[in-house]
Amino acid sequence: MSDKIPLLVINTLLPQHQAQIGALYELHHAPDDKDRAAVIAAHGARIRAVLTIGVTGISEAEVAQLPNLELVCCLGAGFERLPMAALRARGIVTANGAGTNDDSVADHALGLLIASVREMRKLDRLCREGVWRDAIAQPRNVSGKKLGILGLGTIGQKIARRAQAFDMEIGYHNRSPRAGVPHRYFDSVLALAQWCDFLVCAAPGGPATRHLIDAQVLRALGPDGFLVNIGRGSTVDTEALAHALREGLIAGAGIDVYESEPQRPELLIGLDNLLLTPHVAGWSPEATQASVDRFLANAQGHFAGRGVVSPI
Template identity: 55%
Template sequence: MHPLRPRVLVLNYMADHHQAMLTPFFDLVYAPSAELRAAHVQQDGAQIRAVLTIGSVGLTAAEMDAMPLLEIVCALGVGYENIDIAHARSRGLVLANGAGTNDDCVADHAFALLLAVVRNVPQLDQQCRQGVWRDALPLPASVSRRRLGIVGLGGIGHKVAHRALGFGMQIGYHGRQRQENVAYAYFADVLSLAAWADFLVVATPGGPATRHLVGAEVLTALGPQGYVVNVARGSVLDTAALADALRSGRLAGAGLDVYESEPQPPAELLGLRNVVLTPHVGGWSPQAIEASVQRFIDNSTRHFAGQPVVSPI
């Protein structure tokens, strides 16, 4: 261990060149698997001063307590649903995340999913390769000038809304409270938003408070011509209810970057043609990941220099 560099435990996968960004500032302990994580918490816990993780991987209270010198816990992205925040605060730990570093990337991906599922892009690609001409196909729906409902008008939700304006869409949103100086229509609950919208984009934080926020009743309200896109967390959308709504025709289609069975694909949806699936890559691009790693560097180096972090939780 270098005596001048804080020792950092990294619990999420990180490419070699991103690890290289950290080594000038920190001594790294890289533990991206459950086995390595358990081993390094036990072997190196006494020297760890910072932890880098992601929302789905998290950090437990017991792990924190195995690190008596721990000062700061950071989530690489915006999500932190599996970090024991209450225990961290009781320990007086500094908490930070990568808020804003991949918002554009996730919003881009949300629109990619929306366009793909509404315009039948995957199916049309396959049919075109098979020689099927347009005269034999149903007309795909339009996206422009329709009603877009956004569940969670945070950083990503605002970016989605900004893109929707370019499509001439009407925008409504639901959040914990109405936001000042926002011209979009506010709905006090998700059910009324879904009943109004043609498309529903889910961009709210994960965790127990939002588990199955979008369930059977909301999907039915969205209707047989409606579409849902989830770029939040898989737990927010009830997979069984979604599969039932899609099979029964109570919902037209879905685009999912996240799902409850991660990293395994959602078995209930694999046989359905009106679903577009991607493997939780909405926030992944070379630019977004580099910005997120740089945010961790900024947050942590500022903390160890006695300054406030850039993006506290």
């Protein structure tokens, strides 16, 4: 039997990252439900650490089958599906990868915004069909508009910094104002949507943010407004978004996350004023490597007695 610390990984890992982690830990990679159940049945009594992601988490029932568990890490920043009360009741340490993919997500948010406002998806199709610009309505500017950010955390602030290069006026909504932030604070999502031209959602998932962007907020954003979501799919009411896009209540949207993940959002398929990507905003070789390195720093800090680097 290995003298390495047993680790259960329940998210997908590339082969090179399996090798990197496996060099230091007894790796049990079980990214689907069947494999996870088998690993827990065979090795649950020995597992001391778990690596997962926020949208997968780990169930309270699974935690109960891991009597020697002492560390749970999320590869990214999100941790909405961790049973935090149960973990804390047992004194299990939790950590995440906050900050490791912020640049990738912020880049992707601006990409979705520019591509949506400039109608690049439609323009690409029309160009391939042989349509010349004289037959196409002119797409709008991005620069100089009002950008509203829902969730001004580290990712939201990096989005704001990029938007400033486009001479945008920036407003935001959080549960409370952030100290030392120069941007205009709005005390509700509705007020922010009424003010801005573009609304970017960078809020975390979970019950507190579910359907914050609903039919009323989308109506407030208006027929010239655009929505971008790189936070969590649960923050946007999919039925309300489909109706708003279909009826022209907003001009367009670019979303990287949606409620039906990993299945495609059927209500949104076929809408030409929507740009979709499959929850890849935080995925890049650089970001993924940084996230794996952060997990190793968290795990090594914990097992060496120094403590984790980025506790939840």
